[in-house]
Each structure stands twice: as structure tokens, then as C-alpha cells.
Amino acid sequence: MSQEFGFTLNATDGAARSGRIDTRRGAIATPAFMPVGTAATVKAMLPDWVRATGADIILGNTYHLMLRPGAERVASLGGLHTFMNWPGPILTDSGGFQVMSLSKLRKLTEEGVSFQSHIDGSKHMLTPERAMEIQCLLGSDIQMVLDECTPYPCTASEAESSMELSLRWAKRSRDAFQVPENDGRAVFGIVQGSVFPELRQRSAAALIDLDFSGYAVGGLAVGEGQEVMLETLDYTVPLLPSDRPRYLMGVGTPADILQAVARGIDMFDCVMPTRSGRHGQAFTWQGKLNLRNAVHAEDNGPLDEASTCPAARDYSRAYLHHLFKAGEYLGPMLLSWANVHFYQELMAAARTAISEGCFEDFTRETLARLKK
Amino acid sequence: MSQEFGFTLNATDGAARSGRIDTRRGAIATPAFMPVGTAATVKAMLPDWVRATGADIILGNTYHLMLRPGAERVASLGGLHTFMNWPGPILTDSGGFQVMSLSKLRKLTEEGVSFQSHIDGSKHMLTPERAMEIQCLLGSDIQMVLDECTPYPCTASEAESSMELSLRWAKRSRDAFQVPENDGRAVFGIVQGSVFPELRQRSAAALIDLDFSGYAVGGLAVGEGQEVMLETLDYTVPLLPSDRPRYLMGVGTPADILQAVARGIDMFDCVMPTRSGRHGQAFTWQGKLNLRNAVHAEDNGPLDEASTCPAARDYSRAYLHHLFKAGEYLGPMLLSWANVHFYQELMAAARTAISEGCFEDFTRETLARLKK
Numbered sequence: 001m002s003q004e005f006g007f008t009l010n011a012t013d014g015a016a017r018s019g020r021i022d023t024r025r026g027a028i029a030t031p032a033f034m035p036v037g038t039a040a041t042v043k044a045m046l047p048d049w050v051r052a053t054g055a056d057i058i059l060g061n062t063y064h065l066m067l068r069p070g071a072e073r074v075a076s077l078g079g080l081h082t083f084m085n086w087p088g089p090i091l092t093d094s095g096g097f098q099v100m101s102l103s104k105l106r107k108l109t110e111e112g113v114s115f116q117s118h119i120d121g122s123k124h125m126l127t128p129e130r131a132m133e134i135q136c137l138l139g140s141d142i143q144m145v146l147d148e149c150t151p152y153p154c155t156a157s158e159a160e161s162s163m164e165l166s167l168r169w170a171k172r173s174r175d176a177f178q179v180p181e182n183d184g185r186a187v188f189g190i191v192q193g194s195v196f197p198e199l200r201q202r203s204a205a206a207l208i209d210l211d212f213s214g215y216a217v218g219g220l221a222v223g224e225g226q227e228v229m230l231e232t233l234d235y236t237v238p239l240l241p242s243d244r245p246r247y248l249m250g251v252g253t254p255a256d257i258l259q260a261v262a263r264g265i266d267m268f269d270c271v272m273p274t275r276s277g278r279h280g281q282a283f284t285w286q287g288k289l290n291l292r293n294a295v296h297a298e299d300n301g302p303l304d305e306a307s308t309c310p311a312a313r314d315y316s317r318a319y320l321h322h323l324f325k326a327g328e329y330l331g332p333m334l335l336s337w338a339n340v341h342f343y344q345e346l347m348a349a350a351r352t353a354i355s356e357g358c359f360e361d362f363t364r365e366t367l368a369r370l371k372k
Numbered sequence: 373m374s375q376e377f378g379f380t381l382n383a384t385d386g387a388a389r390s391g392r393i394d395t396r397r398g399a400i401a402t403p404a405f406m407p408v409g410t411a412a413t414v415k416a417m418l419p420d421w422v423r424a425t426g427a428d429i430i431l432g433n434t435y436h437l438m439l440r441p442g443a444e445r446v447a448s449l450g451g452l453h454t455f456m457n458w459p460g461p462i463l464t465d466s467g468g469f470q471v472m473s474l475s476k477l478r479k480l481t482e483e484g485v486s487f488q489s490h491i492d493g494s495k496h497m498l499t500p501e502r503a504m505e506i507q508c509l510l511g512s513d514i515q516m517v518l519d520e521c522t523p524y525p526c527t528a529s530e531a532e533s534s535m536e537l538s539l540r541w542a543k544r545s546r547d548a549f550q551v552p553e554n555d556g557r558a559v560f561g562i563v564q565g566s567v568f569p570e571l572r573q574r575s576a577a578a579l580i581d582l583d584f585s586g587y588a589v590g591g592l593a594v595g596e597g598q599e600v601m602l603e604t605l606d607y608t609v610p611l612l613p614s615d616r617p618r619y620l621m622g623v624g625t626p627a628d629i630l631q632a633v634a635r636g637i638d639m640f641d642c643v644m645p646t647r648s649g650r651h652g653q654a655f656t657w658q659g660k661l662n663l664r665n666a667v668h669a670e671d672n673g674p675l676d677e678a679s680t681c682p683a684a685r686d687y688s689r690a691y692l693h694h695l696f697k698a699g700e701y702l703g704p705m706l707l708s709w710a711n712v713h714f715y716q717e718l719m720a721a722a723r724t725a726i727s728e729g730c731f732e733d734f735t736r737e738t739l740a741r742l743k744k
Contacts, residue, residue: 044701069694077690300449318449322441329416
């Protein structure tokens with residue numbers, strides 16, 4: 001585990017880029033989609049399946065893990081990788097977003113956020129320093145600074161105060177992130193500023209001064225809609241250094257992802273493939289399907305003729321329909337697997353298209369195909 | 373699929389026997405444990421995992437499948453094996469037991485049982501002829517006659533009437549079981565008679581006259597307790613022909629199974645390994661564990677050092693504890709897998725012990741080990 005963190009561009013096609021992130025636990029082909037392993041498990045999937053879909057890296061949620069089983073406990077058990085039997089790279093968020101969306105009685109101050117656990121009401125305090133410490137205890141390969149995800153919509157003045165708080169926290173996070181030489185861990189900054197170009201510009205510039213290993217675009221996918229999100233990326237991504245990975249947090253649909261890749265984003269995470277899978281929604285190369293729909297009850301075809309995933313190939317739609325009607329575990333298991341596999345196939349195809357210089361055509365054709 | 377059904381004894385040790393059942397879909401090493409795939413899925417397991425545990429055959433429930441997705445629908449989709457992606461042998465029950473335990477407004481007559489579905493209240497009639505037809509539509513390799521599982525306790529007179537009804541139904545089931553030459557399907561009779569030796573004797577004799585491919589002992593594991601169950605086997609099993617497989621329905625714990633094998637039983641089925649697994653109960657070679665128990669929260673050891681199952685070997689008890697506390701799918705998935713694997717390891721060890729002529733010692737040592 002002495003590999004230094006690094007990012008290498010292999011090809012660009014317009015603003016879209018394909019490349020490789022090197023981490024101490026292996027390489028990540030970009031553009032990359034990170035399946036979400038909230039509570040130390042990518043829900044309803046074996047780690048082996050996640051790997052077999054082509055995922056190079058998964059995401060862990062600091063908020064959930066600090067509450068249960070607890071960061072110190074995970075550390076004493078050998079770290080998150082050992083704990084959940086996932087030897088590859090893990091990126092952890094800072095916990096900030098979910099503290100604000102899930103916890104009770106939260107109070108935000110300059111120092112950090114105090115809150116009560118949504119699980120047992122226990123009291124906690126998350127500061128930039130503690131967020132870094134927790135991610136370190138988990139054994140994260142890519143840590144995120146603590147920030148405030150500015151709510152949408154908000155006034156320019158609210159966005160400015162929030163962005164400036166995030167900047168001060170970014171500085172404290174950066175200072176707290178002290179790792180031995182060649183440890184290989186990385187920390188990413190997060191650009192805020194809502195939908196205000198001047199604020200995004202100031203946020204990016206200040207973060208770049210702090211010299212992060214990568215930069216995330218935060219405060220999007222929070223209700224602003226796809227058009228505003230893409231517009232924000234249009235003026236935010238060019239502010240970021242081209243030699244560092246760029247991460248769009250919490251995104252998204254296949255269409256969101258392809259259009260963000262077109263704007264120069266390298267990394268994504270989203271619960272959509274697994275959450276949809278648990279609810280009977282499938283992503284396929286023929287578009288989205290609801291397996292609960294009676295139209296599938298006698299359809300003996302596989303979920304997705306075009307997929308190489310065992311879950312999409314070896315079971316009929318009629319069977320999947322039955323599993324969801326009967327409330328069987330196997331339904332969510334198979335559909336989460338098939339959906340994560342679809343997302344990874346999409347990213348692999350995007351990487352190929354970028355290398356071949358035909359990403360725009362690929363995106364147009366893929367979006368048309370998925371909308372059928 | 374032209375293989376004829378057959379049974380070959382390899383070794384005996386006292387009353388215990390090891391052998392092989394040949395079916396049109398492959399061989400079954402006996403004594404055999406059949407995982408239960410109630411609604412066309414062994415709950416929370418991939419078919420590949422079930423096979424990898426060493427299971428040669430699974431059980432399907434006629435009652436559940438006739439109601440959802442329906443026998444005719446399964447047939448039109450290619451049969452149960454294709455539907456659930458399990459190419460190996462399947463034994464189906466007749467539906468009688470679960471009609472009596474699960475359905476609503478049931479009415480038992482000479483003709484059969486009329487009832488309402490517990491799922492949607494729809495009205496159905498299960499007769500011996502329909503039970504055979506449904507199992508045939510499902511594509512079952514070993515069908516069971518429709519019987520009445522006599523409730524326990526009951527008077528000798530109640531047991532006699534019930535047993536005689538079951539005999540008349542067995543005759544009708546046998547008559548309805550018309551398969552082409554060399555089709556390879558088998559049908560088993562079911563001995564009833566509760567805890568009355570004379571009734572068991574009459575039931576067995578009459579069934580043997582009907583010449584079934586195998587014989588089940590029914591009406592046990594219904595609340596009579598292990599001692600009475602074993603006592604009943606003591607006088608019932610010797611009534612059965614030694615050249616046909618003997619099946620103890622719905623049993624049971626590892627201790628039940630070993631002691632029934634000692635009395636000459638060849639086949640078992642039970643929901644225990646999967647149901648326990650879903651509730652955090654593990655069967656291991658060190659005895660039963662409740663993974664929800666806080667004692668496991670910081671135990672970094674695997675579930676079972678002595679197991680070759682990935683689920684028992686590649687994850688810590690602390691992690692399994694966490695999964696159950698967090699209500700994650702992966703907990704039931706891993707524990708169902710580990711438990712079915714344990715049951716199959718138990719059966720394999722029993723077969724070896726019988727072949728080596730040390731089954732009594734094996735049973736004594738195993739039961740002592742599991743009780744620790």
C-alpha cells in the first residue's frame with residue numbers, strides 16, 4: 001500500500017476525458033461510477049458481484065458508519081476494507097450531507113454540526129477535524145472535506161455565507177489531513193456556490209490554493225433540475241485543474257452522467273441503481289423497466305439481451321416479476337446486481353467512446369436508445 | 373431426461389443407509405437434505421449458491437406455486453426448473469399440508485380440500501387428481517400424493533379416519549399419476565397413522581400394495597416432540613421396503629436428522645436453515661449462534677472456522693452482527709447460505725460415517741460438539 005495517489009489522462013474528446021486514478025488499493029478507470037455502500041455493504045449485493053460488474057471503487061457513508069458500527073470499532077476490526085470484504089479503493093464522504101438530511105435536532109455552528117442520531121438519538125458532533133479523523137479510522141483511500149451542501153433554492157447572500165463556511169471548513173479539513181509520506185491517501189475539496197457563477201469561481205480558486213488531490217462539484221442534484229445542473233457544470237468545470245480528477249457528487253441517471261462526462265466530470269456516485277433495484281426498477285440497454293408491471297408476468301425473455309450480467313441474462317422477466325410480487329429477497333438481489341452492472345457497462349462504453357473520439361455520437365445514440 | 377428413477381444402496385451401518393437416488397435430472401446422494409424453495413426460490417440465495425453447498429435436490433411447495441404464479445403459468449414458461457434457474461432434481465409436496473396451515477375458509481371433504489388463498493382470497497379446490505396435475509405442470513421430478521397431515525395430538529379414532537382418507541387419496545393420486553414410459557418421474561406415498569403403531573402398520577402395508585417409488589413418513593414434526601417422533605420412526609421405518617428411498621417430511625434440527633438417519637431415513641426437508649438465517653441464527657460446527665447478540669459485535673473471527681463456505685469464511689462475526697443490526701439484505705443472504713452449507717456438510721459427513729461403519733460414534737461426537 002505504498003502507491004502514491006495519481007491521475008493520468010489517457011484521452012480527451014471535447015471536454016470529455018478518459019483516464020486512470022491510481023490509489024494505494026488499485027487503479028480506477030475514469031469516467032468512473034462508484035456504487036454506494038452506505039452501511040458497509042452495497043445493498044443486497046455480495047462484494048464479489050460488485051467487483052464483477054466492473055466497479056473499481058465504492059463509496060462509504062461517514063454519517064452511517066460513525067453511528068453504526070462506529071469509526072473506532074471499524075478501525076479496531078481492521079478498517080472498512082477488511083470489515084466489508086472489499087479490497088479495492090473506497091471513497092468516503094464527509095458525513096455532512098447526511099447529517100443535514102437524516103439526523104435529528106441538528107445545529108450548525110462555525111465549529112461544526114451537532115446532531116442526534118436518527119437510529120438511537122445519541123448525541124454527536126461532526127467538525128472538519130472529526131470528519132477527517134473518522135475517514136482515517138475507516139481506512140478511506142479518498143477522503144472528502146466537510147462542507148455544507150447549500151440547499152436549493154437560496155439567495156445569493158445565503159449561498160455566499162454557506163460557501164464561505166465550507167471554505168473555512170475545507171481549510172480546517174486540509175490542515176487536519178496529515179498523513180505520513182507515501183501513505184497514498186488522498187483528500188478532495190468540494191466546490192460550492194449554488195447556481196451563482198461568481199461564487200463558484202471564488203470557491204474553486206480558494207480550494208485550488210489549498211492543493212487538493214481532486215475536486216468535487218457539490219451542491220448539485222438537490223432539486224435544481226438537470227438543465228440548471230448542466231449549466232452550472234458548464235461554468236464550474238473549466239475552473240478546475242485539468243490534472244486532477246473531478247467528481248460530481250450524488251449523480252445520477254444515465255443521461256445525467258453522460259452529459260456531465262461531456263462537460264469534463266470523471267467520477268460519480270449514486271444510490272439509484274441499487275435503490276431502484278430494490279424497488280423493482282431495472283436499467284437496461286432498452287431503457288427502464290418496472291418489473292412489478294403485469295406486462296412482464298408471462299415474458300420469458302431475459303431482463304436484458306444486451307447484458308453480460310448473470311442476473312440480467314439467466315433469469316426471465318416473468319421470474320423477476322414473480323419474485324417482486326412475492327416479496328422474495330432474490331428480486332432485489334438480482335435487480336441491484338443487474339443495475340450496477342448496467343451502470344458499469346455504461347461507463348466502460350463511455351470510456352471507449354472517448355478513446356475513439358466519438359463520445360458525442362455515442363451519447364446521442366445511447367440516450368435515444370435508453371428513451372425508447 | 374430419459375433416465376429412469378432408481379435407488380441404489382451403497383452402504384448400511386446398523387439401520388442407517390447411504391446410497392444414491394437416480395432421477396432424470398441427476399443423482400442425489402443419500403442421506404440427503406433438501407433446501408426448501410417455497411415460492412420458486414430458496415429464500416435469499418442464488419441457485420448457484422444452493423448447488424455449491426452440495427445440495428443435489430431442492431423442494432418446491434405446490435400450495436404456494438399454485439397460487440402464485442400459478443401452475444399453468446409455470447408450465448407455459450417452461451416449467452419450474454427453467455423458471456427458477458435450477459437444473460437439478462426438484463421434489464414437490466402435494467400442497468395438502470400448507471392448505472391446512474395457511475389458507476383461509478378451508479373445507480375438507482372426501483373429494484378434496486376447498487379453500488381461499490391467503491394471498492388474495494381467491495377460491496381453489498385441491499383434490500388428489502389436481503395435486504398430481506399441478507406437480508406435473510410444475511415439472512416436478514418427485515411428486516407426493518395428496519394426504520391429510522393428521523393433527524397432533526388426536527384420538528386413535530381420529531387418527532384412523534384421517535389415515536384412511538389419506539389412503540383413499542393415495543390410491544386416487546397413484547391412479548392420476550400417469551406418465552409415459554421412461555419419463556423418469558416418480559411419485560412417493562406418505563405413511564400416516566399419528567403415534568399409533570397399528571395404524572402406521574396398516575397405512576404402510578396399503579401404500580406398499582400401491583407400489584410407490586419411495587415412501588415418506590408424514591404426520592411428524594407437528595408438535596409431538598423429538599422423543600415421540602423417534603419412537604414413531606422406530607416402529608414405522610421397518611415397515612418400509614428397503615429398496616426404496618424413505619423421506620421424513622419437514623425435519624428438522626441437526627440432532628433430529630442424525631437420529632432419523634440412524635433409524636433408516638434417507639431424505640429430509642426443512643425451512644430451518646434458511647428461516648433461521650434470515651433471523652440471524654447460524655448453524656456452525658461449534659453449535660448455534662445468534663448473530664444479533666452483542667457478544668459478536670467485536671469478534672473478528674469468521675462465522676465458522678471449520679466451514680468451507682465463502683459466507684462462513686470470508687466475513688467476520690462482527691460484520692454479520694453489524695448487518696443484522698442495520699437490517700441489511702446481506703445478513704440474511706450470507707447466513708442462509710452458510711446454514712444451508714452447514715446442513716449439506718452435515719449430510720456429507722453422515723454419508724461418509726455410514727460408509728466407514730462408524731455412524732453411531734459420528735452421531736454421538738457430532739451431537740456433543742453441536743451442544744457445546
